[in-house]
Amino acid sequence: MSRLFGKSISRINNNHNHNMETLLESIVARKRSEIQQKFNKYDTDHKGYIHIEDLCQALADCGLQINHRIERIIAQVESNGRIDMTGFTKLMTGKKNLVQKALSGELAIPNFAGFCDDLNKIFLETKKQNPGNLANYIPELGTVDPEYFGMSLCTVDGQAFSAGDSRIDFTLQSTMLPIVYCLACEQVGYDRVHEFIGKEPSGSTYNAFVLNSENKPHNPMINTGGIICCSILEPQDNQSNRFGNLFDFVSSMAGDSKITFHQRTYLSEKEHGDRNAALAYYMRGAEVKGLDGKRLPEVLDFYFQACSIACNTEDLSVIAATLAKGGICPLTNKRVLQTSTVRNCLSLLYSCGMYDYSGQWAFTIGLPAKSGVSGNIMVIIPNVMGLALYSPKVDKRGNSVRGIEFCKRLISQFSLSIFDNLVGGVSSKVDPTTDATPADNVMVE
Numbered sequence: 084m085s086r087l088f089g090k091s092i093s094r095i096n097n098n099h100n101h102n103m104e105t106l107l108e109s110i111v112a113r114k115r116s117e118i119q120q121k122f123n124k125y126d127t128d129h130k131g132y133i134h135i136e137d138l139c140q141a142l143a144d145c146g147l148q149i150n151h152r153i154e155r156i157i158a159q160v161e162s163n164g165r166i167d168m169t170g171f172t173k174l175m176t177g178k179k180n181l182v183q184k185a186l187s188g189e190l191a192i193p194n195f196a197g198f199c200d201d202l203n204k205i206f207l208e209t210k211k212q213n214p215g216n217l218a219n220y221i222p223e224l225g226t227v228d229p230e231y232f233g234m235s236l237c238t239v240d241g242q243a244f245s246a247g248d249s250r251i252d253f254t255l256q257s258t259m260l261p262i263v264y265c266l267a268c269e270q271v272g273y274d275r276v277h278e279f280i281g282k283e284p285s286g287s288t289y290n291a292f293v294l295n296s297e298n299k300p301h302n303p304m305i306n307t308g309g310i311i312c313c314s315i316l317e318p319q320d321n322q323s324n325r326f327g328n329l330f331d332f333v334s335s336m337a338g339d340s341k342i343t344f345h346q347r348t349y350l351s352e353k354e355h356g357d358r359n360a361a362l363a364y365y366m367r368g369a370e371v372k373g374l375d376g377k378r379l380p381e382v383l384d385f386y387f388q389a390c391s392i393a394c395n396t397e398d399l400s401v402i403a404a405t406l407a408k409g410g411i412c413p414l415t416n417k418r419v420l421q422t423s424t425v426r427n428c429l430s431l432l433y434s435c436g437m438y439d440y441s442g443q444w445a446f447t448i449g450l451p452a453k454s455g456v457s458g459n460i461m462v463i464i465p466n467v468m469g470l471a472l473y474s475p476k477v478d479k480r481g482n483s484v485r486g487i488e489f490c491k492r493l494i495s496q497f498s499l500s501i502f503d504n505l506v507g508g509v510s511s512k513v514d515p516t517t518d519a520t521p522a523d524n525v526m527v528e
């Protein structure tokens with residue numbers, strides 16, 4: 084009995100091994116033919132090799148700029164500006180890399196050109212109207228061209244697209260606050276920061292004289308919370324190092340980009356900074372913890388300097404993308420923040436990032452974001468991309484009017500809000516990460 088049983092088991096095993104081999108062979112054959120097809124697609128003149136220029140063009144079509152990261156990947160498989168089938172196979176089968184992902188349609192936004200076309204249309208539609216006012220309580224902000232309108236996006240894979248005035252620099256203003264908050268959390272720890280600052284929206288204007296029931300600023304994304312964060316950052320260091328460290332940190336979030344500092348806006352805000360000075364003295368009078376009362380003018384000065392760090396929407400979209408990617412900059416692939424810090428920051432941006440419009444923003448747009456009174460907005464689409472907008476005319480709450488309008492239109496067309504892709508949801512919106520509508524995935528019996 085047991086011998087018979089043993090025999091049948093060995094027959095089953097033999098059959099199984101044979102079937103397994105055939106299956107593996109067919110998988111290998113399929114993979115080989117897929118690679119061959121791709122190779123043929125880029126071997127445009129059928130000479131048996133791909134010109135590097137053609138490969139670079141294919142990558143550019145996916146939204147990737149040829150930087151040193153991509154050059155390094157290509158250098159491993161090319162010779163004399165060409166890639167043959169052996170090199171191409173190595174490229175497509177080796178450890179997952181950006182080029183492989185791009186050619187396999189696996190980047191964050193697979194149909195990048197189509198998505199950007201749609202975004203461009205939304206941009207042009209939004210551009211037609213320009214209500215709101217310049218925030219001239221900081222006089223220098225009242226001098227900018229009110230017609231500026233720029234938009235940029237950067238995905239977690241580094242796919243980039245811009246429209247309009249995407250290279251015009253603007254001061255970050257309150258959009259610096261999440262950055263200062265992240266740096267403070269990394270330096271002194273999240274618990275310590277929140278010993279001094281709350282986690283609730285204030286429901287009041289960004290520069291209101293309000294504290295929560297624990298005598299703390301409501302959150303780090305409004306002026307009071309921002310001033311406290313500035314007080315916590317490297318109090319023992321000198322002013323030059325402290326500013327330098329913050330500046331370098333912003334630059335590393337922006338992909339080691341050459342960000343700037345706008346001296347005129349800084350001086351303008353400092354000269355007209357009575358409200359923020361009053362807020363600082365109000366907090367000192369209320370004995371708010373975390374505020375170094377002896378260094379008050381220095382802390383305020385640092386706050387004004389931070390608000391006058393400047394960049395363009397291209398840079399800001401990379402900063403947002405670094406947050407979308409959990410603290411790793413998609414252009415340099417360097418980790419600049421711990422994921423836990425980013426998680427905390429995004430939670431706060433979701434509930435408090437748009438001043439006293441935060442609740443409505445969360446409801447209509449459903450994404451973490453931060454605005455600055457210079458007319459910039461950065462929006463984070465977790466695990467997908469960062470988006471940056473600049474249009475200097477703001478509404479009465481201090482949020483860019485066209486920036487909000489662009490986001491409303493974007494979200495009405497694409498399922499990018501964090502609650503858009505609920506299992507069981509039926510929606511006509513397109514998911515640009517899969518190019519399908521959520522309704523395509525629903526199976527109702």
Ligand SMILES: NC(=O)CC[C@H](N)C(=O)O
Nearest residue numbers: 256257289390455456481
């Ligand atoms: N909302 C903002 O962007 C305000 C920042 C500005 N520097 C201020 O303190 O008033």
